[in-house]
Amino acid sequence: MSTRSIEQEFTKGLWDDNPVFRQLLGLCPTLAVTGWVINGLAMGLATSFVLIFSSLVVSSIKKFIPNQVRIASYIVIIATFVTIADRFMAAFFPLISKSLGPYVPLIVVNCIILGRQEAFSSKNSVGRSFIDALGMSSGFVLALLILSSIREVLGVGTFLGLQVMGTWFKPWIIMILPPGAFLTLGILLGIALHIERKTKARK
Amino acid sequence: MSLSARMIIVLTFVGLLSGSFLATVNLLTKERIELNRQREIEEAILQVVPGTHSSQKLYEEKDLTVYIGKDKKGILVGFAIQASGIGFQGKITLLLGTNPSIKKINSLKIIDQKETPGLGAKINDRKSFLKFWDNKDCSNLLTLHKPAVKTQEELGHSEINTITGATISSEAVLNLVNSSLNRLRQLEKEGRLSSEEQDVN
Amino acid sequence: MELVAIFVSAILINNFVLYYFLGICPFLGVSKKISSAVSMGLAVTFVMTITAVVSWAINHWILIPYKLDYLQIVSFILVIASLVQLVEMFIRKMSPPLYQALGIYLPLITTNCSIMFLALLAALRNYSLAEAVVFGVGSGLGFTLAIILMAGIREQLDLADVPEPLKGAGIALIVAGIMALAFMGFIGMIK
Numbered sequence: 166m167s168t169r170s171i172e173q174e175f176t177k178g179l180w181d182d183n184p185v186f187r188q189l190l191g192l193c194p195t196l197a198v199t200g201w202v203i204n205g206l207a208m209g210l211a212t213s214f215v216l217i218f219s220s221l222v223v224s225s226i227k228k229f230i231p232n233q234v235r236i237a238s239y240i241v242i243i244a245t246f247v248t249i250a251d252r253f254m255a256a257f258f259p260l261i262s263k264s265l266g267p268y269v270p271l272i273v274v275n276c277i278i279l280g281r282q283e284a285f286s287s288k289n290s291v292g293r294s295f296i297d298a299l300g301m302s303s304g305f306v307l308a309l310l311i312l313s314s315i316r317e318v319l320g321v322g323t324f325l326g327l328q329v330m331g332t333w334f335k336p337w338i339i340m341i342l343p344p345g346a347f348l349t350l351g352i353l354l355g356i357a358l359h360i361e362r363k364t365k366a367r368k
Numbered sequence: 369m370s371l372s373a374r375m376i377i378v379l380t381f382v383g384l385l386s387g388s389f390l391a392t393v394n395l396l397t398k399e400r401i402e403l404n405r406q407r408e409i410e411e412a413i414l415q416v417v418p419g420t421h422s423s424q425k426l427y428e429e430k431d432l433t434v435y436i437g438k439d440k441k442g443i444l445v446g447f448a449i450q451a452s453g454i455g456f457q458g459k460i461t462l463l464l465g466t467n468p469s470i471k472k473i474n475s476l477k478i479i480d481q482k483e484t485p486g487l488g489a490k491i492n493d494r495k496s497f498l499k500f501w502d503n504k505d506c507s508n509l510l511t512l513h514k515p516a517v518k519t520q521e522e523l524g525h526s527e528i529n530t531i532t533g534a535t536i537s538s539e540a541v542l543n544l545v546n547s548s549l550n551r552l553r554q555l556e557k558e559g560r561l562s563s564e565e566q567d568v569n
Numbered sequence: 570m571e572l573v574a575i576f577v578s579a580i581l582i583n584n585f586v587l588y589y590f591l592g593i594c595p596f597l598g599v600s601k602k603i604s605s606a607v608s609m610g611l612a613v614t615f616v617m618t619i620t621a622v623v624s625w626a627i628n629h630w631i632l633i634p635y636k637l638d639y640l641q642i643v644s645f646i647l648v649i650a651s652l653v654q655l656v657e658m659f660i661r662k663m664s665p666p667l668y669q670a671l672g673i674y675l676p677l678i679t680t681n682c683s684i685m686f687l688a689l690l691a692a693l694r695n696y697s698l699a700e701a702v703v704f705g706v707g708s709g710l711g712f713t714l715a716i717i718l719m720a721g722i723r724e725q726l727d728l729a730d731v732p733e734p735l736k737g738a739g740i741a742l743i744v745a746g747i748m749a750l751a752f753m754g755f756i757g758m759i760k
Contacts, residue, residue, distance in 0.1 A: 456756065
């Protein structure tokens with residue numbers, strides 16, 4: 166059982182256990198859709214929806230699921246919410262759905278979600294699981310926002326489609342292309358680890 | 369209750385629950401999604417065949433679909449061809465609008481492309497590429513004008529502007545348009561473009 | 570000709586790792602040694618090919634005829650999970666040392682986005698069975714290629730002086746970025 170306070174349950178997802186920067190999970194969508202801030206945001210919110218609801222369901226019925234079939238059950242539950250998110254987006258936000266394309270269904274294999282069910286929701290109360298999911302989701306959205314902001318601003322000079330860099334700036338197109346994604350994330354990871362070491366040294 | 373029985377029951381239950389949930393969601397969103405898809409096509413057709421009041425799909429084959437636009441009185445206003453072909457980096461899908469005699473291009477719309485941003489992706493840019501297609505005479509084969517120009521007047525009668533640094537993408541669009549026009553004319557000759565037998569979109 | 574185009578583009582031009590960003594977790598996790606990279610790559614290719622066939626079958630014989638395409642995500646992932654279980658059992662029986670070497674990464678193939686993506690894309694593009702198989706083999710080989718290249722580079726990097734914070738994932742991603750840059754040179758190969 167967890168001995169953290171409710172507050173810590175939430176904040177750990179933002180930095181200490183940030184799913185992307187510390188746990189190195191969910192990297193596929195992180196790299197793929199962060200070319201544009203609006204895409205990163207949409208993907209983050211969709212993933213949050215799936216994570217939160219999956220965690221709620223799993224922690225509610227954890228007592229009834231035999232150990233041997235737990236992974237299969239988690240997968241079905243997660244896949245259900247992913248399909249719901251995918252359909253809703255296609256129906257009500259067709260433009261975003263189109264630009265995110267097949268990456269929305271890929272939320273089902275986002276290691277963060279399955280990982281959370283296995284590591285937390287299956288062993289904690291509904292309340293705690295909800296807070297944990299909330300924290301992890303926020304951490305994920307945060308990571309996506311940071312990455313996509315850097316990529317969009319440096320790559321095309323806009324933020325959420327609005328021009329933010331003056332005409333003196335020659336955009337680094339490479340930032341919205343695959344190499345830019347890898348490089349940015351690699352450097353961000355390095356920075357995150359560096360900060361971590363510095364704060365540890367100080368304590 | 370034995371473990372195996374419990375496993376099967378739980379899995380079946382979860383499966384059924386999931387299935388019914390999804391079936392419900394599907395019912396709720398199916399129409400909306402279909403509507404979005406249709407509206408997207410109709411809006412696009414309206415853009416390339418101005419004056420369209422209602423549109424209809426006439427013919428479909430792999431990578432090519434032909435629509436017609438009719439005005440309020442049901443008179444043919446023009447054709448819209450949706451065609452796909454390989455560009456420089458991926459598939460390009462465009463929508464071409466012509467007048468009823470297939471001698472003039474109303475305008476060109478790029479529906480989907482994955483060309484290099486800043487270069488080939490400029491095929492979707494009005495100023496550098498698309499505006500040169502407006503009201504283009506296509507009774508003769510269209511060709512590419514190199515180097516790129518800034519105004520319509522500098523182009524020959526059947527010439528299209530290139531994008532600097534993106535010749536391959538420009539050529540891909542040109543070839544796609546030329547082959548689509550040929551196919552359209554061929555279909556017309558074969559009498560496959562008659563609109564009486566088809567259902568309304 | 571179409572089949573060759575699909576095959577080549579899957580390996581080089583639209584490489585699943587370096588272009589579509591798929592399979593990053595195993596890509597970073599198993600690429601430290603060339604030998605494990607090869608095993609992982611082949612295992613993934615194998616699962617991908619079979620998945621291509623089975624998902625095509627399910628899609629064309631069950632989902633589409635009965636208008637159940639909203640069940641695509643659920644059914645595909647279940648197929649993949651089961652296939653991975655089977656492959657795992659098979660490897661455990663056939664070659665215990667290989668099983669040890671791959672360790673936790675074997676079950677992780679299930680969450681390897683590349684397999685799910687493959688199934689979804691083949692369904693989306695309405696590939697025929699032949700096209701789907703070729704796509705599966707090609708993408709699997711593309712993944713294997715990327716992971717072997719990465720392992721080769723990392724084995725060398727182990728001897729180099731990498732700044733502390735970048736060790737591990739950081740430098741791996743930067744290397745991936747450079748590789749992605751290099752692979753961009755393959756664009757335009759298929760006309």
